[in-house]
Amino acid sequence: MPRSFAARLCICVVFDSYTVGVAPCCAGADAPLATARRTQVPDTPEGNTGPLAGVRIVDLTSYFMGPYATALLAQLGASVTKVEPPEGDISRGILDPDGRRMGQVFLNLNRGKSSVVLNLKSPADFRLFEELTATTDVVIHNIRQDSAERLGISYERLRRVNPSVILCSLQGFASDGPLASRPALDDTIQAASGMASIQGGSSGEPAYIRSPIADKTVGVFAVVAVLAAIIERDRSGLGQSVEVPMLETMTSFNLVEQQGGLVYDPPRGPSGYARTASPFRRPFRTTDGHISVLVYTNRHWADFFRLIDRDDLVEDERFRTIGARTENIDELYRLIGSEFLNRSSQDWLERLQKADIPCAPVATIDDIVASERTTPSGLLERVDHPTEGTLLQPALPIRFSRTALAPAAPAPNLRAVP
Template identity: 40%
Template sequence: MAGPLAGVRILDLTTVVMGPFATQILGDFGADVIKVESPEGDSMRKVGPFVHPGMGPLYMQANRNKRSIVLNLKQQEDKDTLLALVKEVDVLVYNIRPPAMRRLGLDYETLARINPGLIMCGAFGFGEKGPYAGRPAYDDILQAASGISSVFQRVNGKPSYAPINICDRTVGLYLATTISSALFHKQRTGEGQAIELPMFETMAQFVLGDHFGGALFQPPRGETGYKRLLSSQRGPYPTKDGHLCVVVYTDEHWRKFSRMLGVPDLVDNDPRFASLQERTIRSEEMGAYLNSALVVKTTEEWLRLFDEADIPASPVNRIDDLFEDPHLEAVGFWQEMEHPTEGRIRVPAPVGTWSRTQPEVRRLPPNLGENQAEVLQEILGREAR
């Protein structure tokens, strides 16, 4: 097995996006991830398009490098099988709400008696000590609760959702990091532990990292929000033939840009451009300036000039453009592989280059219960019924 977590075994009771995304990362890093599904399977299996029902793209992009088994945890025999597996693993991760876990008899105190070294990590909507404990939570709920929807309102007057599962995937990254850190602690001390990773608290910290503003200080020294990000003029900016993203940020960027425009040095001769602090305060004006300035050339002309000046810029890629992007092609981002039931599929490679323990795609996303027999025989020495 390849990857830095080779030899680690994880029982994955998560569903939808956040938990499966996290455990896929751990699987990419070499962990043996055993995905425990109900007889109905992960709900993301049902979101098409399909070659075969139950193998939709959202499921398949969050569940590679895993093995699938089916257990109905409301039936004692299947719950006993899970408890037998608990003895043999390093980590159990779940996103079932804690009261339901307790009703199933799967609380940490019970499982730690079976496996004292167990790392048990729960990731769910809200921390157990607060008044929101136990509330259901999906990505849209967390976008609204954490302030993401409200910052759209500050920009364009209407609260909105980011059109990606930004909370699920952000908390998924935190979850993968949390479990990796707990494994490091266990390696040093032999100790398992119970971990709670609530989505609301995680995303509140994430959003406030940019938008704390003057509320950082007590008493506050100004309003919340980072003006540059909240500017209604932020871009992407119109060009002669389309749109372009450019970040004219430092004093040197603005000097170079002003020379491109053939105007006197803006930084030295116009107080609006004199410093990063001034330009941030005047973010609306800076954005309006760029919106009016870039329409004189085509997107390709500007990209060439910005590249020569080392000013950060990018075309506005469509999703479809990523499949033909020359950089992604050159770095080996895409892998085409033959799935046993779904045919030829395109898979993003695990990101990053490791000199010794390179992560890799070892297993393509499993069909529901595909690995039942091998997991039970390999780990428990018993036949699947």
């Protein structure tokens, strides 16, 4: 870690896509959290634990979004203490076949973290929280604004305890908007941000992406916000309040390409992105399965037309430029679909790879895990868990040349404060 960073950063995290009751409080973990502020982080051994080695995070998140953000930070080398209410994070019960509160989702979202049980409703625990805030760099929460203020979790109060503290609030909706007081979860944000409508396409029937994509996407934005605020505070020495609202974040995310002609005022066309909206955009059927191909650039299309013996289309005005192809994308996708029915998946993959056109087989999750078992590529890590046995879990695919990442420790069992 660069020496300009504050020593032993401690991030107290209290956020996710929805607040149930009152969030618990943080007070401790396997190692003490309180350290001298603004001293230098000692150099860590080469290849030790990643670029965030020395950063300390106290994590009060639950569900998907917050734990995903802090899992990323843990895999980057931060020391993360997960603080849970007595019943534990709700995600402990998802896909939990043995009833030990160590479900599959929890195991993947909470690697590299230690765990303690505390409850912010307790005056004693709240005092511990205030003590921790005095030596904390960042406090992050997902408690709706009025509830947070009733609990005493406000920037004005926290800065009196610690003038350089950063308070990051992850809300369902912007706190100054008309929906500020409403709860939010992934499905409702997919709907309100336009994502479900986009997925419905020309059928007009809205559909959810079969992944909590809003939770995970906003979780990544939360990591960006936290790291940016830490860097700015290191430059200025001042704390600040930061807000990351789910709806506004996902709407902005979707508008990048989906705003279409509405980006102009007055509009110059409809919303949407023709290529992704095409009903013919899908993995293409072959004689023995399906494959994916994305013929995109001028060179790709010229080589593809020659590959299917349609040289006459190379100079066709409908397909010569990306603008023209976008207007005629349905015709192009229909052409690919009809051609692919004539050969096997492997035959097409070999031909497309030889032409350097992006393509891939359609893999299932079962295929991916089986492949990693037989021919490990580093996508999954083998983890020995003290109660759950041997696990295969996703590794962080980011590579650093000097501050290499070490495998994250297994997810913690639920335990009370000693």
